[in-house]
Amino acid sequence: DxxxxxxxxxxxxxxxxNVTLSCEQNLNHDAMYWYRQDPGQGLRLIYYSQIVNDFQxxxxxxxxxxxxxxxxxxxxxxxxxxxxxxxxxxxxxSLGRANTGELFxxxxxxxxxx
Amino acid sequence: QKEVEQDPGPLSVxxxxxxxxxxxxxxxxxxxxxxxxxxxxKGPELLMYTYSSGNKEDGRFTxxxxxxxxxxxxxxxxxxxxxxxxxxxxxxHTGGFKTIFGAGTRLFVKA
Numbered sequence: 001d002x003x004x005x006x007x008x009x010x011x012x013x014x015x016x017x018n019v020t021l022s023c024e025q026n027l028n029h030d031a032m033y034w035y036r037q038d039p040g041q042g043l044r045l046i047y048y049s050q051i052v053n054d055f056q057x058x059x060x061x062x063x064x065x066x067x068x069x070x071x072x073x074x075x076x077x078x079x080x081x082x083x084x085x086x087x088x089x090x091x092x093x094s095l096g097r098a099n100t101g102e103l104f105x106x107x108x109x110x111x112x113x114x
Numbered sequence: 115q116k117e118v119e120q121d122p123g124p125l126s127v128x129x130x131x132x133x134x135x136x137x138x139x140x141x142x143x144x145x146x147x148x149x150x151x152x153x154x155x156k157g158p159e160l161l162m163y164t165y166s167s168g169n170k171e172d173g174r175f176t177x178x179x180x181x182x183x184x185x186x187x188x189x190x191x192x193x194x195x196x197x198x199x200x201x202x203x204x205x206x207h208t209g210g211f212k213t214i215f216g217a218g219t220r221l222f223v224k225a
Contacts, residue, residue, distance in 0.1 A: 004157075033212075040122055042202065043158075043215040050211070058212060090157055101146040101206035101213045105157030 002027045006091050006106035013078070013085070013113050021076045021109045023091035030096055032074035033103065036060060037088040046089075049074055078111060086113045117141050120203055120216030129225050133190040137203035137216045140184065144205040144214075147179045149188045152200045152218065161201075162188060193223045 004025045013019045025032065031050045035043040045058030049068040063082025068074055078085045088110050092103040120137045127133055135149075146165055150158035162177040164170045164186075170177045176189040186205075190197055203216040 006157075035215075040217055042118075042120075042217040045212045048211060056211065092157075100208065101148050101204055102160060102163060103150075103158075103204075103213060105159065107157050108155070110155075 004091055004093055004104060004106035006089075006109050008109060009107065011109060011111045013111060015113060016080045018077055018079050019111065021078070021089055021091075021111070023074045023076065023106060025072050025074075025091075025093045025104075027093055027095075027104060028071070029093035029104070030071070031094045032068070033092040033094075034058075034064070034066065034074070034076045035090040035092065037090055037108075043090065046076065085111055087111060115140060117214050118203060118205060118216045121219055122217050124220040124222060126222040126224065127193055129193060129195060129223055131193050131223070133188075133193050133197070133221060133223075135188040135190075135201050135203075135219050135221070137186050138184055139186070139205055139214075141205075141207075141214075142181070142184065143207045145207045146205060147177070147186050148204040148206075148213070149175075149177055150202040150204060150215075152202060154199075158202055195223050195225045197221060198223050 007022045033048045034046040047066045049055035065077045091106045118139045149162040151161045152158040167179045167181045174191045178187040200218040200220045202218040206213040
């Protein structure tokens, strides 16, 4: 079945540690996105990539980094510079590079900082 | 002012009721209007997708877009307990590169 796989589902981190969240898609989609979801705030865009080896900052990129070395993979690193990293992280993809809003989401990764 | 405003609820209704969920927005450039459904601890899934103004119906779900009022709605007929979820409105335009989401309305349908 085609879809988006995020791992791990749950992750605990100590303050000062970097962590990397995995996102893999087998939908052959061009564009991929990372969103952060906090209670009562909806989804906020962290980074997006429309093509391999290219990515752009979203609204809340500070303290995060990404790479897009393969079309199917778009990992997100939450660095120690992110002040409040506890959140639900969602990876998404869309078919074309033009943003028509039709997104396919993974199941999410919940990060908790201890 | 947020680009998209959505009442977070929660909204609690009895089984079989008609549910009305709404969002308002400020950016007149939006062309694509979506409703996503998100179950607890899951990723959102696309429920309804509308281009420009008008109505779209899919089974028990109807999406309405009124661009003149910058107002979109989702109606759920004969609501079921399985409809209990958070409903996120979202919108975008091809001139931009991101989809803007509302905060989500949490819906409970009681059996």
